Amino acid sequence: GEDVEQSLFLSVREGDSSVINCTYTDSSSTYLYWYKQEPGAGLQLLTYIFSNMDMKQDQRLTVLLNKKDKHLSLRIADTQTGDSAIYFCAETFFGNEKLTFGTGTRLTIIP
């Protein structure tokens, strides 16, 4: 079965790094995504990673994938107030139109 878990809440001081974690259970997952949901809005894709990669960096975002432990993380460097949002990880595999979303992590920035 597919079950994607995240911590529900994370608080970080402005300027520090945020690390949002995700654990998935479907070993056939091929593609993993991070989405951001700002208050009152829909989800926006931030970044994605193939399951044959260990790391992907995109400006302030770094995605780390530990396939052995089925653990995915999103690091946001120099966290800003505009990063306040709910972050969802999601997984799918080749040939599957369905994305399975995690429970979401609410990131709060402390001034």
Add this chain to the structure above:
Amino acid sequence: DTAVSQTPKYLVTQMGNDKSIKCEQNLGHDTMYWYKQDSKKFLKIMFSYNNKELIINETVPNRFSPKSPDKAHLNLHINSLELGDSAVYFCASSPNSGSPPRSYEQYFGPGTRLTVT
């Protein structure tokens, strides 16, 4: 240039009523989805259509009926509304053609907040 749009943005109605939410995408995508997000922000897929054909139908009460008149539109009709239907409903679309993972990337609408009283 709105990519995925939904109407209405807010919908307040009484129990027992029938209501519809409309969704349109101008991205030329093949696949569209309906999601339900509850008060705890958990996101669950309800339906998916690919080129007007139903491909995903999760465990959803029969009171919910999607309709796709063409591949750019996916509407959601809800009969006999119940208190538990109160949630934010998101429409999304994805290309599902071309090379993954971008082909699986989903673009979300702004959501429709449904409140049943």
